[in-house]
Amino acid sequence: MVKVPADRPIRSGNGSVPDGGPITRERILTAALAIIDGDGIDALSMRRLGKALGRDPMTLYRHAPNKAALLDAVAESVLDQLEVDTDDGDWATQLREVARGFRRLALDHPHVVPLLVTRPLSTPLGLRPLGTLRPLEKILSLLTRAGFTGTDALHIYRALFGFLHGHVLNELQEIVERPDEHDDLLRLGLHRLPIGEFPLLRGLAPVLASYDGAAELERGLDILITGLTATLPHPDSPAPAVS
Incomplete structure (x- = not known):
């Protein structure tokens, strides 16, 4: 079930609010997400959504004025499930939990990933749906409460989600050409690559074949958080020695 406030209307890009009605936001978004999960973003239409809800598609425009607003609302509803404990004093551990939660959402809803990763880039930050900005605000709150400056907190957020977006896209695209083949x-399918041009890539076949998304995430987080801890000033760190 999609976790969304049942009384919050779906807003269009110009801020208009559709009329109320017997169909709730939660029912609309649950049905829309089910269609996307099953058949992808392109399969979602007002006609199909209306059929899934047992309503004339035209009545849905009172709740979602266009498909763009509907897609934004679906993205908001999924990101609303990403938990960020802003009171956790251990900022590094909390960032790991956020990263694991984001990966779980991506694996649970792979067809929604473009709405979370690439679609926001086409919209200025201040015009994006508020629900898609809440993880940013919460992580900034977590990090500034931990003692980082606002600027450094923003750098950490960008580094974390830049890594996360790349990771989930890579993990979801890991396709094996011949699953039953032992070699x-x-x-x-690396045998298709010319050995003279790709000797290193071909040599990494055993590593690539044993890809573990969870392990790759943790290794990447180790590198990222270690680097952040080592390079960003923090109030709890001892002052550098004066020569």
């Missing part, structure tokens, strides 16, 4: 080169 790693053949399983991944």
